[in-house]
Amino acid sequence: xxxxxxxxxxxxxxxxxxxxxxxxxxxxxxxxxxxxxxxxxxxxxxxxxxxxxxxxxxxxxxxxxxxxxxxxxxxxxxxxxxxxxxxxxxxxxxxxxxxxxxxxxxxxxxxxxxxxxxxxxxxxxxxxxxxxxxxxxxxxxxxxxxxxxxxxxxxxxxxxxxxxxxxxxxxxxxxxxxxxxxxxxxxxxxxxxxxxxxxxxxxxxxxxxxxxxx
Amino acid sequence: xxxxxxxxxxxxxxxxxxxxxxxxxxxxxxxxxxxxxxxxxxxxxxxxxxxxxxxxxxxxxxxxxxxxxxxxxxxxxxxxxxxxxxxxxxxxxxxxxxxxxxxxxxxxxxxxxxxxxxxxxxxxxxxxxxxxxxxxxxxxxxxxxxxxxxxxxxxxxxxxxxxxxxxxxxxxxxxxxxxxxxxxxxxxxxxxxxxxxxxxxxxxxxxxxxxxxxxxxxxxxxxxxxxxxxxxxxxxxxxxxxxxxxxxxxxxxxxxxxxxxxxxxxxxxxxxxxxxxxxxxxxxxxxxxxxxxxxxxxxxxxxxxxxx
Numbered sequence: 131x132x133x134x135x136x137x138x139x140x141x142x143x144x145x146x147x148x149x150x151x152x153x154x155x156x157x158x159x160x161x162x163x164x165x166x167x168x169x170x171x172x173x174x175x176x177x178x179x180x181x182x183x184x185x186x187x188x189x190x191x192x193x194x195x196x197x198x199x200x201x202x203x204x205x206x207x208x209x210x211x212x213x214x215x216x217x218x219x220x221x222x223x224x225x226x227x228x229x230x231x232x233x234x235x236x237x238x239x240x241x242x243x244x245x246x247x248x249x250x251x252x253x254x255x256x257x258x259x260x261x262x263x264x265x266x267x268x269x270x271x272x273x274x275x276x277x278x279x280x281x282x283x284x285x286x287x288x289x290x291x292x293x294x295x296x297x298x299x300x301x302x303x304x305x306x307x308x309x310x311x312x313x314x315x316x317x318x319x320x321x322x323x324x325x326x327x328x329x330x331x332x333x334x335x336x337x338x339x340x341x342x343x344x
Numbered sequence: 345x346x347x348x349x350x351x352x353x354x355x356x357x358x359x360x361x362x363x364x365x366x367x368x369x370x371x372x373x374x375x376x377x378x379x380x381x382x383x384x385x386x387x388x389x390x391x392x393x394x395x396x397x398x399x400x401x402x403x404x405x406x407x408x409x410x411x412x413x414x415x416x417x418x419x420x421x422x423x424x425x426x427x428x429x430x431x432x433x434x435x436x437x438x439x440x441x442x443x444x445x446x447x448x449x450x451x452x453x454x455x456x457x458x459x460x461x462x463x464x465x466x467x468x469x470x471x472x473x474x475x476x477x478x479x480x481x482x483x484x485x486x487x488x489x490x491x492x493x494x495x496x497x498x499x500x501x502x503x504x505x506x507x508x509x510x511x512x513x514x515x516x517x518x519x520x521x522x523x524x525x526x527x528x529x530x531x532x533x534x535x536x537x538x539x540x541x542x543x544x545x546x547x548x549x550x551x552x553x554x555x556x557x558x559x560x561x562x563x564x565x566x567x568x569x570x571x572x573x574x575x576x577x578x579x580x581x582x583x584x585x586x587x588x589x590x591x592x593x594x595x596x597x598x599x600x601x602x603x604x605x606x607x608x609x610x611x612x613x614x615x616x617x618x619x620x621x622x623x624x625x626x627x628x629x630x631x632x633x634x635x636x637x638x639x640x641x642x643x644x645x646x647x648x649x650x651x652x
Binding site: 190192193195198215217219236237238239240241243244246247250251252 | 489490499501515517520521522523524525526528529531532535536538539540
């Protein structure tokens with residue numbers, strides 16, 4: 131049995147900051163098949179995957195400032211897979227000509243004790259929802275077409291109610307900070323999806339507060 | 345954000361999956377199946393053919409009642425095979441038991457330092473026939489929650505790393521829930537610095553050498569805090585077994601061979617479980633023991649020379 135290398139640990143400030151570049155749009159239910167057909171043609175040659183995920187949004191209220199938000203997501207179609215914990219920072223207010231929304235992103239895979247652990251840390255669940263749909267890839271770009279459903283009874287993912295008559299379409303890329311050429315590539319790809327769907331840079335902080343809240 | 349799809353694990357509900365990795369041997373009507381990759385169990389023990397060490401196994405040297413096991417009902421075979429398959433294929437469960445000693449009662453002789461005592465242990469292990477296999481490191485950082493209501497005790501979050509699992513880290517609350525996460529959890533804790541402050545002076549590290557002796561892994565480490573040596577830890581791991589109750593006596597006897605009579609009792613983390621000693625052990629139990637050891641050493645005033 132070979133001994134694994136002892137690495138210098140832990141990670142300190144100065145590690146690679148990953149940024150999420152994001153464009154969003156939506157399509158009505160009746161336009162879904164056309165969009166999926168076009169995505170199958172444009173994206174990497176693989177069977178598109180379907181998914182059903184349960185996402186819980188946790189808040190940690192501090193003594194001052196905005197609460198700290200964490201998103202915990204698990205797969206309902208693969209119940210043994212680890213949980214996915216995600217932190218999304220505030221959108222970067224930089225170059226207004228940048229085509230995509232850019233924000234800091236930290237992704238952590240976690241064991242199934244994540245909800246209890248977050249509660250012990252002081253996080254409280256704000257809202258939860260179920261997302262199901264399709265995922266496509268084109269190189270580093272990920273395209274997710276999902277239907278969001280509200281959970282009627284907390285914790286019961288069987289009993290859900292669709293939030294709208296449309297599908298959310300998200301085009302995203304995870305890249306180290308400073309790679310602004312990504313937003314150009316995303317814009318070019320988004321052009322090819324017009325007029326089926328218009329993908330735009332939508333600032334979440336300008337949205338009305340918690341449209342999925344209680 | 346969509347959770348990345350992972351290829352699903354083997355379907356344990358399909359009977360043929362239980363026999364994956366096994367090849368039929370012989371022509372008897374009873375299926376005598378042996379694992380393709382033979383586990384390192386004591387030769388002659390009947391459970392070797394089933395890939396599982398049983399508490400009821402006779403001591404080595406006695407005639408193995410293999411025939412009686414083969415004549416046991418088919419359902420028992422299926423249960424044992426499925427247990428073996430789950431141990432083999434379940435990536436989440438480690439097929440090891442780790443028993444971490446508390447600060448061992450190795451008296452630090454007059455004129456001997458912590459390092460010299462560690463060297464003595466190394467020499468004893470090498471005389472026993474153990475082979476050195478690299479080094480190891482276990483560390484623990486402490487975070488204080490800043491938002492506590494006054495009057496309530498400050499909640500402490502411990503984030504630990506183990507070189508045996510270099511891509512993982514573990515978050516623990518003492519006496520509370522724990523979580524295993526990947527290395528990005530450290531980056532997340534940096535983002536949470538306004539809510540959880542890192543007590544940098546409380547960082548504890550245990551570094552040392554790793555030895556292999558047959559089915560045992562032994563790690564002798566020096567526990568340091570703020571660059572000063574606080575004590576010695578010895579971790580003994582019996583690789584083939586996951587159930588503490590089945591191998592504690594064996595492990596204790598082995599520890600006595602190089603630690604002498606100063607071997608502590610079974611760690612409390614095993615006794616504290618609802619199923620007691622017969623619940624399978626995992627990496628969380630190991631790190632909980634290290635955390636107890638580190639907290640004990642933090643409280644010690646005199647570094648290095650105190651016994652338990």
